Amino acid sequence: MKIYFLTTLFLIFSSIIVAQSEEDQIKAVINKYLEGTSYNKPSTIKEAFYKQATLFLSHKEKPVWIVSVSEYASWFEKKESGKFNGRTGKILSVDQENDIATAKAEILSKGKDIRYVDIFILKKINGEWKIISKAATRTK
Known part of the structure; x- marks a missing residue:
């Protein structure tokens, strides 16, 4: 009985540690x-994304503005x-299931009274999490 309890406790803690990690x-x-x-680092931006990721952005003249990672990073x-360019971001939520995840972040642009909300789709590829898609909206 004691071994069963310890084994169960170990499995519970192991799953919590793995999920947290x-x-x-x-x-x-x-x-x-x-x-x-936030710090104008195109190579760091590219590292976060899967090479063929697609970004769906807001644009005043287009219903959907589709951009590649390379184009986005080039900006x-x-x-x-x-x-530091005045952009501050924080993660609002993360939801992960097996090898896929979604995340939501808020980005504020200092002095511009602009707020972006980004929704990310991530996939674990070859043991590494990568953003495979991003959608963003812009609000005041």
Whole structure:
């Protein structure tokens, strides 16, 4: 009976630790994206994404603006690398099931009175979490 209890307790704690570590890995990828976009680091942005990921963004003249990771990252090449650009982001939620996950983040642009909400779809590929898609909306 004691061995059964200890085994059950071990399995419960093991699953909590694994789940927590998966969530930490997902958050690390989202934070990589947030850091890259806050400090003008295109290579850091690209590291967070699967190479063929697609971004669905807001645009005043288009119902859906579809952008590649390379194009998106290139927007940050024009600014001084490593210099804070006024974008601050925080993760609002993470939901993970096996090798897929969704995450939601809020990004504020200092001095511009702009708020973005990003929804990410992530997949664990070859043991590494990557953003495979992102949709964003812009609000005041």
